[in-house]
Amino acid sequence: MERRFTFSKPEHLCLRSDISALFASGSRSMTVYPIRMVYRQVDVAEHRPAVQVLLSVSKRHFRYAVDRNRVKRLLREAYRHHKHILTAQLPESRGLHIGFLWLSDNLPAAEEVELCIVRLLQQLSERLAPKPATSES
Numbered sequence: 001m002e003r004r005f006t007f008s009k010p011e012h013l014c015l016r017s018d019i020s021a022l023f024a025s026g027s028r029s030m031t032v033y034p035i036r037m038v039y040r041q042v043d044v045a046e047h048r049p050a051v052q053v054l055l056s057v058s059k060r061h062f063r064y065a066v067d068r069n070r071v072k073r074l075l076r077e078a079y080r081h082h083k084h085i086l087t088a089q090l091p092e093s094r095g096l097h098i099g100f101l102w103l104s105d106n107l108p109a110a111e112e113v114e115l116c117i118v119r120l121l122q123q124l125s126e127r128l129a130p131k132p133a134t135s136e137s
Helices: 016-023 065-082 110-128
Strands: 028-032 035-043 051-056 094-102
Touching (some): 016 035, 016 094, 035 110, 065 110
Parallel strands (some): 051 094
């Protein structure tokens, strides 16, 4: 099967209600500095992709929009290339809403962002993986 490294508009988390629910109680998070990932499991609707993603870079960290856009571009690119790590582990009827939040004041190298995204996606896929049934003797 050919992998498609796309990040289309339906994969973006845009609905205000979904974003509010993502940051409400019941969501979980993990951090690999300088990225914090907040995620929430949801039921998948037929017309929506299984995983929807939000990217956020605060004006507090980068004063200029050029710098914020550069970091968001790096986050998007890293996620786009490695989202298969997550989608392979996802159960059929369940989906995820994910928010990637940038925490640092420094402009990153592309390799650093990619490494952090890969680590976060691997940790999340391990958490989502079904636990093997243990037999009691």
